[in-house]
Amino acid sequence: MSWKEYEIYITRHLQRLFPETDIQHNVRREGLISKTKRQIDILIEGRVAGFDLKIIVDCKYFNKKVDVKDVESFLSFLQDLKASKGILITNNGYSEAAYNRATYDTQDIELRIIDFGDLENLQGFLAIPYSKSECAIVSAPPGWIVDASGGSRYVASFYPAGLSQDEAFHTSSFVYLAFSHKDKDWPDLPDLLTKQNDGARKHYKNPKIEYLDTVRREDCTLTLRVIDAVEMGDTIEYTIFLDYPNVILYMTLLTKRVEEKKSLRKLEWIAEKLIKGNVIFDQSKRPINVQL
Template identity: 30%
Template sequence: MTTELEWLPKGDWRGYEAYILGSLAAQFPGVWLEPDARLPGKKSGTMRQIDILAHARESVAFECKYFSRKVDVKCVETVLGMLNDVGLQRGVIVTAVGFSAAAKRRAANDDCDLQLELIEPNRLSKYQQRGAPLIFRAPIGISFGLVDGWTCDTELTNAPGGAVMMMYPLGHGLQSAMHGAPVIYANFLIKERGDETLAELAAPHQADIANDHPNYQFDIEHRMFADRSGTERPCLLRIARGSPQISGIEYALYVDYGVMAVVLVLCAPLGAADLSKVLLDVYRDSFPLDVTAGREEA
């Protein structure tokens, strides 16, 4: 079994922490997970940093070690000292490459409950990628921004009726994301006549939502939004939600690229905060390409 994180650039410890945060969120829905937490040291008199703090009946500190070698006893003692300083009894050290024998013995022989966990890249889907998502259908392609702490998934790209691109938080696979995490997907919309409006292109999807969720209401806004190049395009932003909520809120952004349109849809789970800005940021960080010529569109 490989322990090399081929999906992360060398030294990308922030990416590893984001992946662990996503893994924990998938395992413990409803638990408040605070990344880059700070707690006051009772003995040191200074603020101590914790990679991820799980706020529960008994809080747990998670330390993520993206090392090229095994975690040693010195690292374990450092974490034990931090736990003792901030008054926490439980901690977890997470790594991708394992622990030395001395580190394991030291963790097992202390008053603090310190667990050692090995999180390897085999939890990742082979379809996931860390780079910015690029979708294309001649004559245009779109390179979108990637949400911080998310991954891009292409598993359904070639499936009949499948989205050409999906994004969701690191730590999830496609199925777990679709059943408990915010998910963004993108598709091209072909203008069969050539002069369809965004409202006409959006109508079939809206009718499907209304049929499945008769209690849902639609907030629709027509705006001009600019992408990374500063080019403004006609957009339709639609938010579908019901009271009471049955299956969360759906945000959809339709963007007119002339010969065709692109729809970005964000499906938010029940109880999620307003995520419309996330969807807009993905578009605002995008830029089009002329895939027939292999160059960025002017």
């Protein structure tokens, strides 16, 4: 397979995964910073999960692993083109430094670096769940998928790739996302915490409820709570609350104790990468776009 065939194969594969989205191969767009036409291997543009989004895919056909310099160059490229997300696909693997640079970057742009053989996992890497006029662009952490199909009781859920939602909930690690709109019944975060903690004390006998240090964001305050109880057996619960002026977004992790540290990092990753937005509706109250 040549590099050109490699890019065409990936393009066609993405077109099969996202049939309702405009996916173009080898296009040029003017950079906002460079003021020059930039060549894009694959551009995913238009409607993704029901909303407008721009994703740029870079296809690396190397005889060596992708390194940290390749990742840093692509991050600058994404910034110049004002992309929402970036996907770097490599045929020959990547270094640990490259993976860490892509996965734990603190910019607003999210970059996903994956092996060519893992293309199937892209189908569930992105979603835009919403409640009333509030929404969040969320991504699944590496090795997981996000499910916001509307076919379950969760606005969105996250769990390891290869498992069903039910399997992950009962046998592995599982995260669900919820919105708490601030009103007279649920006015603020302290009120929400008090009501949830009271509910835990009614459900469990002498639960241990603690608050821990966690990651930080500039646009909101984050609170991490852990609930542990004898009745929970080998499961423990962590919840991260993102406190915004009009709404609280919270993500609850249910995880087996043997996976606790690894799964908690997944939860924090989701909280770090989340992009808060507002839904724009048409006259028929159908969501048509997102305002960030």
